[in-house]
Amino acid sequence: MEMTWVWTGMVTLSLLFGLASGRLDAVANAALEGARSAIELSISMAGVLCLWSGVMEIMNACGLSEGLAKLFRPFLRKLLPNACRDGETLAAISANVSANLLGLGNAATPLGIRAARRMARGCNGTASNELCLLVVLNTASIQLIPATIASVRAAAGCQTPFDILPAVWLASVLSVAAGLLAAWLLSRGRVEQ
Amino acid sequence: MNLSSLVIPVLLSAVAVYGLGKRVDVYSALTHGAEEGLAVLLRIVPALVGLLTAVSMFRASGAMEWLSGVFAPVLELLGIPPETAPLMLVRPVSGNGALAVASDLMDSHGADSYVGRVAAVMLGSTETTFYTIAVYFGSAGITKTRHTVPAALVADLAGFAAAALAVRVFFGNG
Numbered sequence: 065m066e067m068t069w070v071w072t073g074m075v076t077l078s079l080l081f082g083l084a085s086g087r088l089d090a091v092a093n094a095a096l097e098g099a100r101s102a103i104e105l106s107i108s109m110a111g112v113l114c115l116w117s118g119v120m121e122i123m124n125a126c127g128l129s130e131g132l133a134k135l136f137r138p139f140l141r142k143l144l145p146n147a148c149r150d151g152e153t154l155a156a157i158s159a160n161v162s163a164n165l166l167g168l169g170n171a172a173t174p175l176g177i178r179a180a181r182r183m184a185r186g187c188n189g190t191a192s193n194e195l196c197l198l199v200v201l202n203t204a205s206i207q208l209i210p211a212t213i214a215s216v217r218a219a220a221g222c223q224t225p226f227d228i229l230p231a232v233w234l235a236s237v238l239s240v241a242a243g244l245l246a247a248w249l250l251s252r253g254r255v256e257q
Numbered sequence: 258m259n260l261s262s263l264v265i266p267v268l269l270s271a272v273a274v275y276g277l278g279k280r281v282d283v284y285s286a287l288t289h290g291a292e293e294g295l296a297v298l299l300r301i302v303p304a305l306v307g308l309l310t311a312v313s314m315f316r317a318s319g320a321m322e323w324l325s326g327v328f329a330p331v332l333e334l335l336g337i338p339p340e341t342a343p344l345m346l347v348r349p350v351s352g353n354g355a356l357a358v359a360s361d362l363m364d365s366h367g368a369d370s371y372v373g374r375v376a377a378v379m380l381g382s383t384e385t386t387f388y389t390i391a392v393y394f395g396s397a398g399i400t401k402t403r404h405t406v407p408a409a410l411v412a413d414l415a416g417f418a419a420a421a422l423a424v425r426v427f428f429g430n431g
Contacts, residue, residue, distance in 0.1 A: 068386060077318070078311070091314050094318075095310050098314065106298060123272060126272075184399055187400055196403055204383040221368055231423035247404060
């Protein structure tokens with residue numbers, strides 16, 4: 065529903081700005097041009113996107129996600145001590161984190177939801193501090209190889225679409241840290257139910 | 258030959274050899290994954306058509322410049338290029354919308370330009386915040402989300418500023 069507002073707003077503002085600036089011809093052409101370029105973009109993205117989805121699937125099949133999940137358990141135990149007392153919740157959260165790292169969004173979401181449902185039991189619709197943390201962790205992207213972005217860069221004519229990886233990692237770490245810090249600061253002084 | 262052209266061939270071969278060592282049917286996994294990639298693409302194509310139409314009109318009408326101008330003073334304070342203002346507005350609401358805006362920025366500024374790189378890193382270091390919150394709390398039956406939304410938005414804003422910073426660190430001011 066939000067996107068309905070965004071889309072309607074953008075198209076209407078374009079009309080108004082176009083009328084005001086006398087650039088309506090350009091706006092009309094841009095509409096058709098934009099639709100055409102969407103298909104061009106999709107086709108030039110397709111190869112890279114499929115290739116990397118395939119590589120991710122191999123990594124997943126050879127147990128790399130389980131390895132990552134094990135790696136993250138000690139850290140998660142510290143971050144979410146109450147939730148991790150329940151073995152099944154811990155398993156779901158660590159699998160969620162490793163799927164996120166591998167960029168397997170489709171796999172990560174159901175795992176995270178399973179953990180969230182277990183953590184929400186008996187709290188009458190109010191999110192606990194740890195559940196807030198889990199959701200903040202999932203709203204901050206933590207991908208090792210952002211394949212979709214690399215494919216968009218390749219489509220835009222970039223020769224080395226993966227050269228931004230170190231920058232993506234640095235920005236992700238800073239963003240996750242800021243989110244966790246903010247969640248922790250905002251939860252201080254409040255009583256957990 | 259430069260070092261970065263080693264990365265992709267080495268990664269492809271290393272993953273395949275490791276998978277083979279683990280007795281994984283590497284080729285089936287590859288094609289199965291590629292099929293999923295295609296499914297992802299099919300899901301985003303309709304959204305891209307809608308959004309690139311709107312973004313392209315928005316830019317041609319001059320509204321994009323106006324929007325960037327409005328946010329420019331605040332963004333410059335945070336070291337974020339003002340051209341990316343539309344991307345930051347769309348990012349928390351729609352993943353495909355952000356993809357469309359970022360690809361438009363890469364096309365108009367160049368994928369290897371400062372703005373193009375910052376857009377790519379922003380896309381990679383943030384998530385569709387409101388969608389994620391709705392899905393998680395919706396399925397867990399949570400109605401009082403407490404400090405989740407402000408904390409998640411702090412993470413997004415930090416991610417945007419960090420994206421610009423990280424590109425400057427690794428690539429200079431381009």
